[in-house]
Amino acid sequence: MMEKHYLIAVLIFVPCLLLRIRCATAQVGYSGKEKDALAALKTSFNHPFLNANWTGDPCFMSQPSMWYGIQCTNFSIIGRVTGIVLDSMELRSNIKLDAFMDFTELxxxxxxxxSLWGNMMDFSLNLKLTHIDMSxxxxxxxxxxxLxxxxxxxxxxxxxxxxxxPIPEFNQLTLKAFNVSNxxxxxxxxxxxxxxxxxYDSFxxxxxxxGPPSSILCNSSSTVRGIDNPASGQVGELSSSKSEVKLSVYWFLLDVAALVVVILLFLLYYKKSQKLKKMMKQLEMNKSASTNQDEKGEVGDDKDKRIEEGRQDQTMKAAEVEGQDQHKRGKLEFVQPHGADDxxxxxxxxxxxxxxESLGNGIFGNSYKAEIVTMNNVAGNQIKQSVVVKRLRDLKPLVSEDFTKQLQVIASLKHPNLLPLLAxxxxxNEKLLLYKYIRKGNLFNRLFGKRVPDRIPFGWRSRLIVAQGVARALEYLHRNATSSIQSGSSSSSTSTSTSTAPHGNLKSTNVLLDDNDGVLVSDYGFxxxxxxxxxxxxxVIYKSPEYQKSKKVSKASDVWSYGSLVLELLTGKISACTAQPGLNxxxxxxxxxxxxxxEWTAEIFDREITMHRRASSDMVxxxxxxxxxxxPSPEKRPGMDEIVRELENIRVTESEVDEDESSSLDQSLTDESVSATALPARYK
Structure with a gap:
């Protein structure tokens, strides 16, 4: 009986498999055309970043596309291009009319x-297009x-x-956004x-x-085009594409039918096998009961035992399913040992x-404060801990191994003034980073928060500690991080130069202050x-003078960011290179x-530190x-090791901390030595 079912399954499944292979072969042909079309676009654009990034297969199996700006979906094992997004990349090219005709799944x-020029491309074979933005x-x-x-x-x-x-007579009722202005x-x-x-804004x-919706009336010679008239001349051009679409639909329906048949056969087999097992078990139990009437109690005990074993088996299966689900959605990978940093x-x-609780939106993504409650298995009580969760976005196309390698490099950097990565x-679809929550917040809020009457002054001693702590962190990164981070970067010239700036985004929002007035630098190595x-x-590094001039960055770019941060500490003013949206x-x-x-040097320094008159020489x-x-010249900037040595020689005495707050620096900061030695050559 069962052999008959197997025979039926084979007779139905094999033809379906052959048809599927035929369909997959056709998809391979489409995939090859798409790769050639992308290669033609790459040649036309001749963009350095795309030349370095568009290598290998654009769409492969179930993996996301490794090509920047290319989106893929999958047909069996063959990927197809469904999206091309290359916005604001300074592309300069005359794109051919048939540049996108091979992307039938686009x-x-x-x-x-x-800066693309030429006539608009032909989209007559791109029948699945839903979004077009050529503005x-x-x-x-x-x-x-x-169109x-x-x-x-x-x-x-x-x-x-x-x-x-003229404007073509668009009448797709699916249109939700339309603009041909300017x-x-x-x-x-x-x-x-x-x-x-x-x-009218759309026109x-x-x-x-x-004509409407504009207020300009047309003259009598204007030809009125009626409602819902189809475009002429399209039937002949679209007949071949429509037949291809119909053929694809037929293949799809055939695959669905084959899948349904296979599922039904397996359900039938499972139902029959379960029924047969039940009958055999019942027959065995009746035979045992008739053999020895006195063994009824034992049989009952065996039955209870079987029931209990069944329950345990179900529990194990449930745990296994839960573990499989956990594996599918990934798991947290901790890079700090248990108990580190409490x-x-x-x-x-x-x-x-x-x-x-939302903490804001940074360049790498949104950040949240999460209150996690866990159980202490030893003491049996609840443990609460606060962590910061960063949801990363706008990353390069990375596979799990590349992402893990980069995170392991960052986790290996350990210094008292660096915020360590926890997990x-x-x-x-999701990339998360977890850090310890720092309750006192960041330097930006400490410097530029509202100065209400009960505000605790941010004095000279505290600001010097911040400058020294950040310098030590950068000096450590410059000594230890550059080669490791560079090894995980892209091979393009721009990316390689970027990787030689071990931090790359130093600013006041990325400097945290802990409960013990310690300084912790965050968001390094990305x-x-x-x-x-x-x-x-x-x-921030891309706002440095050298990038604006030569499109290159280096360790010296981090030094420039550090100088801007120290000027914020001394002046109490927001630097233009790190100002958040909405702030000048x-x-x-x-x-x-x-x-x-x-010679109005005294106005340079923030009022909260001008109270410390005896520290004027150290401030200078x-x-x-x-x-x-x-x-402005990277070669003339000091290295972070030199900066740390100079900062270590600046020490705050108790007399400076306890100094009378009524004193000021108006006379002490007009020293000619400031103008003679403080400024680079460009500013003299």
Whole structure:
């Protein structure tokens, strides 16, 4: 009976498998065409970053694409390109009309804010496109009528180009966003349901357009285009593509039918086998009962035992399933030993159940404070601990091994002035970093928070301790981190230069103050894992003079960031290179130079430290160090080891700490030695 079921399964499953192989072979052909098309785009763009990053297979099995800006999905073992997103990369190219015709699974195309020119591409074979954003380029000619064939189109943004001629009669009711403003379009705005649903802002900046929703009336010679008229001339062009779509649908339906048949056969087999086992077990129990009537009690005990064993078996299976689910979604990997820094090991489930409080949005992602409750197995009581969880985003395409390697390098860096990494989590859709929560917050809030009457002054001694602690942390990173971090970075020239800045993002929000007035530097070592276009826009080192001039950064770029941070400590003003969105920063180096040159030096220093008159010479010494660090020429900046030695010679005495707060520095800071020695050559 069972052999018959197996025969039926084989007879049905084998043809389905052959059909699936045939379908997969067709997909391989499509994949090869897509790779050739991407290679053509790479040649056309000739962009250094893409030349280094677009290597190997763009889509392979179930892994995310390793190619920057390329999104993939999978058909069996063959990946297909579903998205091309290359925004704001300064691409300069004349893209061919058929550049995207081989991407038949393409759903998203975004090339906004580049310098692409030429006529609009042909999208007649990209029937799955839903999002197109070509805004902010210099494309010309007419808007392609091939767009009318895209029945699933939801977003079309073509503003800020040089398109001319009339607007095609778009009438896709799926359209949710549409903008052709600031072009050279002319004629009547089509009176279709889809286009008339948008306001005038979607059409503004085109002097030749008329008709609603604009207030410009068309003259009598204008040809009125009716509602819902299909574009002419499209049937012949689309017949081949429609047949390909129908064929793909047939293959898909056949695969689904085969899968359903196989599932039904296995269900039938399972049901029959369970019924047969039940019958055999019942027969065995009846036979035992008839053999010896006195063994009823034993049989009952055996039955209870079997029931108990069944329960234990179910418990073990449930635990196994739970473990498999845990494996699928990943687990927390702790890099600090149990008990280090008073933290306790916990599971991902504990973290998911913890209460969370948002701490803000940084360049690497959002940060949250999580209150985790675990049980002490020895004492039997609850243990509460607070951790900071960073949800990383905008990373380079990294596989688990690369991500783990980079995190292990960061975890190996141990110094009293570095915030240690506790644990990390990696999955396809989520990357988390966990740190100990520092209750007193960061230096930015301590420096620039509201100065209410009951505020505890941030005095000279505390600021000098911060400057010394940050310098020690940077000196340690420069001694130990550069080669290790560089080994995990990309092979591109820009990425390699970035990796030679061991911190890369030093600013007041990344300097934390613990309960014992200790200084902890955070967010170090991530320059080699952040996507380069994102890093150049957001990280501090890319605002240094050398990057603005030669597009290169180094250890000296970290020194420049340190100098800017010390100037913030001394002046109480926000530096322009680290100012958060919505805040106006100051070019502190230029501003200090002007203050010295015009002899109003006393106004350089924050009022909270001008109370310490006897420390005036030490403040000037620290100011000179900061100005040397901010020298426009990287070669003239001191190394972090030299800076640490000089800072160790600045010591705060008790008399300076307890000094009368009514005294000031107005006379002591007009010394000519400041203007003579404090400033780099550029500022003299």
């Amino acid at each position: 759903a998203t195309l975004s090339l906004k804010n580049n 902010g380029n210099i494309l010309h000619g007419e808007i392609s009528h091939s 009318l064939s895209l029945g699933m189109l939801e977003l079309l943004l073509l503003q800020d180009n040089d398109f001319g001629g 072009n050279n379009l002319s004629g009547l705005i089509p009176i279709t349901h889809a286009l008339q649903a948008f306001g 503004s900046g085109n002097a030749g357009l008329c 933290h306790q090991i916990f599971e991902m489930g504990d973290l998911l159940k913890a209460s969370a 990390y989590y990696f999955s396809k 320059a080699s894992v952040v996507a380069i276009p994102v890093a150049t826009q957001r990280m 920063g100051v070019d502190l180096c230029s501003w200090v130079h002007r203050a010295v040159r015009e 010494r620290l100011l000179k160090i900061a100005m040397r660090c901010c020298d």
